[in-house]
Amino acid sequence: MSIISVKNIHKDFANNSVLRDASFEVKEGEFxxxxxxxxxxxxxxxxxxxxxxxxxxxxxxxxxxxxxxLVFQNFALFPWLSVRDNIGFGLKMKGMPKAEIDKKxxxxxxxxxxxxxxxxxxxxxxxxxxxxxxxxxxxxIEPSILFLDEPFSAVDALTAKELRKDLLEIxxxxxxxxxxxxxxxxxxxxxxxxxxxxxxxxxxxxxIEIAEIDLPRPxxxxxxxxxxxxxKLEDRIx
Amino acid sequence: MRYTHQLHHxxxxxxxxxxxxxxxxxxxxxxxxxxxxxSGLFDIDKTAFIAGFFSSLFRISVAYIxxxxxxxxxxxxxxxxxxxxxxxxxxxxxxxxxxxxxLFPILVVALKSQPDLVIILxxxxxxxxxxxxxxxxxxxxxxxxxEEAATIFGAVRQKKxxxxxxxxxxxxxxxxxxxxxxxxxxxxxxxxxxxxxxWGIGKxxxxxxxxxxxxxLFFGVILLLLFLFLIxxxxxxxxxxxxxxxxxxx
Numbered sequence: 001m002s003i004i005s006v007k008n009i010h011k012d013f014a015n016n017s018v019l020r021d022a023s024f025e026v027k028e029g030e031f032x033x034x035x036x037x038x039x040x041x042x043x044x045x046x047x048x049x050x051x052x053x054x055x056x057x058x059x060x061x062x063x064x065x066x067x068x069x070l071v072f073q074n075f076a077l078f079p080w081l082s083v084r085d086n087i088g089f090g091l092k093m094k095g096m097p098k099a100e101i102d103k104k105x106x107x108x109x110x111x112x113x114x115x116x117x118x119x120x121x122x123x124x125x126x127x128x129x130x131x132x133x134x135x136x137x138x139x140x141i142e143p144s145i146l147f148l149d150e151p152f153s154a155v156d157a158l159t160a161k162e163l164r165k166d167l168l169e170i171x172x173x174x175x176x177x178x179x180x181x182x183x184x185x186x187x188x189x190x191x192x193x194x195x196x197x198x199x200x201x202x203x204x205x206x207x208i209e210i211a212e213i214d215l216p217r218p219x220x221x222x223x224x225x226x227x228x229x230x231x232k233l234e235d236r237i238x
Numbered sequence: 239m240r241y242t243h244q245l246h247h248x249x250x251x252x253x254x255x256x257x258x259x260x261x262x263x264x265x266x267x268x269x270x271x272x273x274x275x276x277s278g279l280f281d282i283d284k285t286a287f288i289a290g291f292f293s294s295l296f297r298i299s300v301a302y303i304x305x306x307x308x309x310x311x312x313x314x315x316x317x318x319x320x321x322x323x324x325x326x327x328x329x330x331x332x333x334x335x336x337x338x339x340x341l342f343p344i345l346v347v348a349l350k351s352q353p354d355l356v357i358i359l360x361x362x363x364x365x366x367x368x369x370x371x372x373x374x375x376x377x378x379x380x381x382x383x384x385e386e387a388a389t390i391f392g393a394v395r396q397k398k399x400x401x402x403x404x405x406x407x408x409x410x411x412x413x414x415x416x417x418x419x420x421x422x423x424x425x426x427x428x429x430x431x432x433x434x435x436x437w438g439i440g441k442x443x444x445x446x447x448x449x450x451x452x453x454x455l456f457f458g459v460i461l462l463l464l465f466l467f468l469i470x471x472x473x474x475x476x477x478x479x480x481x482x483x484x485x486x487x488x
Contacts, residue, residue, distance in 0.1 A: 052386055070390050076383040079484045080405045093392030093401065121484040141391065 003028045003066050003145055003177050004049060009058035011044055018044050019055070021205040024196055026145070028063075031171055031178045033188035036198025037237060041206050042181045043073075046149055049179070069143035073150040075130040077122040077137070084109070084118040086133050090141035108136045112166070128159035132166075139170065146171070148180040152187070164190060168218075185237070189213055189229045190221050197236050209236050264471055268464050280457040286442045287458065291465060293437035294430065297354065298422045301361035305418060309366050310411075313373030314403070323374075330370070338363045338425070342432060353433040357426065364425045365418035372414025376407045408481040416474045423466060 002025035011019040019041040026032055034042040047053040049060055050068060062068075069090070077086050085092075087108060088101040096104070109115055112132040122130055131151060138146055148167075152160035168191060171178050182188055188195045192213055199208040211233060215225055276284045316326045338360050345356045388402035404411075430440030439462055446455040 050390065052389070068390070070387070072383050072387060074383060076381070076387040078384065078387070078402070078405070080408070089393075089401075090391035093397055123484050137387075137391065 001028045002026060003063045004179075005061040006045070006049065007059050007061065009045060009048060009055045009060070011041065011048065011053075012056045017202055019048075019206050020202070022058070022207050024207065024210055026177060026179055027194075029175055029177055030193045031168075031191055032180070032194050032196065033192035034179070034181045034196045034198060035183065035185055035188040035233070035237075037200050038183060040198035040200050042196075042198050043149055045206075046147055046179065046181050050147060065144065067142065067144045069138035069141055069146055071131070071134050071138050071146065071148040071151045074154055075122070075127075075134045077130055077133055079122050082119050082121055083114055083125070083133050083136075086122065087114075087136040087140050089137055094141075105136070105140050108139050111139075111170070112136045126159075127155040128163060131155055131159075131163060135163075135167070135170070139174075143176060145177040145179065148178065150181055150183065153183070160187075167191070172217075185230050185233045186221065189215070189226060189233065190219055195233060197233060199237065209233075211236075264468060268468050271461060271464050281451060281454045282446075282458055282461070283442075286437070286445075287439070287461070289437045290439040290442040291462065293435070294423075294426050294439040297358050297438075298361060298365075298419070298426055301358045301422060302365055302415070302419060304358070304362045305366040305369060306411075306415070308362070309369035309373055309414070313370050313377065317374050317377035327374070334367045334371070339428070342429070346433060353435045356433055357429045357435070360429060361422055361425060365422045368417035368421065369411065369414035372410040372417075373407055376410030380406055409478075409485050412474070412478050412481045416470075416478065419474065 004026040006022055006024050006026075009019050009022040010017070018039075022041070022045055034045065036042050044053065048055050049062075050070060051060075078089065081089065084102070084105065087105045091101045091104060092098075109118060112135060114129070114132055114136065117125065117129065122133065125133065131154070134151070151167075152163055155163065164187065167178075170176075178191075180188075180191065185195075195211045195213060196207055197209045197211060198206050213229060215223075215229060220226060274280075276282060276287075312330075316323055316330070341360050341363065342356070345359060346353075349356050349359075384406065385402065388398055393402050426438070427440035427443065430438035431444045435441055443455060443458050443462070446458055
């Protein structure tokens with residue numbers, strides 16, 4: 001069953017075409033990655049799917065029950081709030097009492113290995129920790145669909161690897177839908193059930209291909225099959 | 239983890255102690271100055287000075303609150319979208335350069351029986367500018383992804399105002415307020431000389447000056463400076479410190 005339908009989306013910025021005729025469906029429970037070179041419009045499409053931006057034409061049909069949350073590229077944590085209050089922000093906006101929020105976010109703090117840092121402020125955290133808070137803030141509102149905009153591009157490679165592993169665990173355990181933008185093909189192949197491949201040719205539709213990744217989970221990122229998938233997709237982008 | 243936590247803890251606490259010890263130091267100086275000042279040595283009229291100071295403080299506080307509310311309302315309206323901003327910013331720029339003392343004669347005639355109101359109104363017009371422009375530039379410099387995060391996680395209308403806009407602008411507001419507050423004190427001394435009020439620190443110092451009590455005037459000015467310095471120490475500097483402590487990248 002599809003939870004979001006992207007239908008013929010076009011987006012121009014001042015006569016510059018960013019997205020051309022982009023269409024695909026997001027299936028409930030899947031991990032979908034949008035991959036492509038910078039400037040191909042993948043982040044713009046993510047923002048359009050979240051209604052943060054309007055398309056020039058086309059439409060997004062979102063299932064009524066869908067509850068979205070977003071993890072940001074540069075974390076976008078509120079600097080004046082502690083880790084605890086950042087994670088509980090969405091619940092506070094819903095009017096939930098403080099004691100209940102604390103009860104609700106405790107398992108998330110544990111799950112994201114943030115225990116002991118609840119009272120720190122974002123400024124006092126490393127990049128990896130910040131993104132854990134970003135993920136925690138998104139999970140706290142119990143989303144049915146988790147959007148991630150290049151979530152690991154602002155952290156170092158080792159941390160990114162660890163975060164990818166944790167993200168997969170969270171996705172599998174909570175049975176949520178994940179839609180992630182990345183510019184790394186390896187990252188997409190490691191995480192996704194399906195990869196939407198974007199191109200930069202202004203005379204062609206934005207989406208070159210929607211590839212199914214059939215590799216069994218957990219995926220061995222050093223196997224021959226893994227590299228074969230990566231090579232195949234990278235060839236399509238070139 | 240425990241070790242880094244400890245380190246971090248020290249880092250947070252120490253500046254506070256420093257503030258506190260500096261505060262106590264200045265408090266002692268102030269108490270000594272007040273005792274000397276009011277000892278009769280300098281012939282300062284205790285009642286006139288204290289009543290004058292607090293009358294002026296009251297006027298400035300009322301004007302500050304008015305200016306603050308207006309500046310937030312105007313600042314957020316003007317910077318709400320770029321078209322409104324382009325239209326109003328030049329107007330505000332011209333208005334800002336307008337010396338507020340010019341309004342005095344007009345208001346004195348218009349509100350003859352209300353000298354306090356005249357002073358408060360002109361004070362408000364003086365104090366508002368630094369706060370207003372700090373807010374406008376604070377809105378301009380905001381991080382858009384933070385605003386999107388606020389929207390996505392459900393901060394709309396007044397919830398957005400109290401949970402996102404206000405805390406985001408707090409450092410700008412405090413900086414603007416410190417400047418505005420200072421300009422307010424500068425202004426009120428002159429204003430109280432011009433408009434006849436019953437009590438006022440400007441009025442009292444003016445009386446000391448015109449009756450030739452030079453040493454009293456001199457010590458009165460020193461005392462006033464100390465009082466203002468204390469307000470800065472106790473109110474504004476801790477506010478500034480707290481509002482900027484966690485800002486910067488997140």
